[in-house]
Amino acid sequence: MNNLNELKIWKKAIELAVLVYKTTSRFPSEEKFGLTSQSRRVAVSISSNIPEGAGRISPKEFNYFLGIANGSSYELQTQLVIANKLELVTDEDLKILLLQIDELQKMNYGLQKMLIKKSSIK
Template sequence: MHKVEDLKIWNKAIKLVKEVYLIISELPKEEKFGIVSQIKRSAVSIPSNIAEGAGRNSQKEFKYFLSIANGSAYELQTQLILIIELNLIIKEKVQPVIELCVEIQKMNYSFQKSLSKTELHTQY
């Protein structure tokens, strides 16, 4: 098990959720039950799945939840691009959040690779 508060990726994911909530507060009210709801779910899913994986008993389980978190990060990235493409918000406001999302995706990939290496070493 990992102490979730010590994980850089979890802390960045928490920051991402805060940034996402600031952005969606600027979206039109009529989108509350549409894309806003989807964005909230995918954003919150990222640190939540990292935390759930950190609390599991094996590296394999942790990697599984990191994989789910990564899927949510790609989903969020797509939704953020969509709100730009749909002219719901200007690109300059969303781009830094997209960049943070991509940074988390890269960290996640590296973290999963490092867990795989640890898994190999502990099998012998």
């Protein structure tokens, strides 16, 4: 079991989710059940799967949930690029969001590598 307040990746994921909510709040109302909803759900999924895995007993289980979170981060990237192409997200906002996602993905991969080493030792 891990202490969530010590997991920088979790804090980073929450910051990303808040930024996605703020960004999608500017989307037109006809996107309420489209890109707005989907982008928000996947951003929350990223920040939710990290603590779900952290609460598991084994590093292998934690790694599994980090994998889900990472897959969701790629899904979010795609949705934001589509939103940008539809001119719902500015190039500047897209750049900021993609940088945050990239940083989160790097943190995720690093944590997964550490967990793999940890689980292979035991």
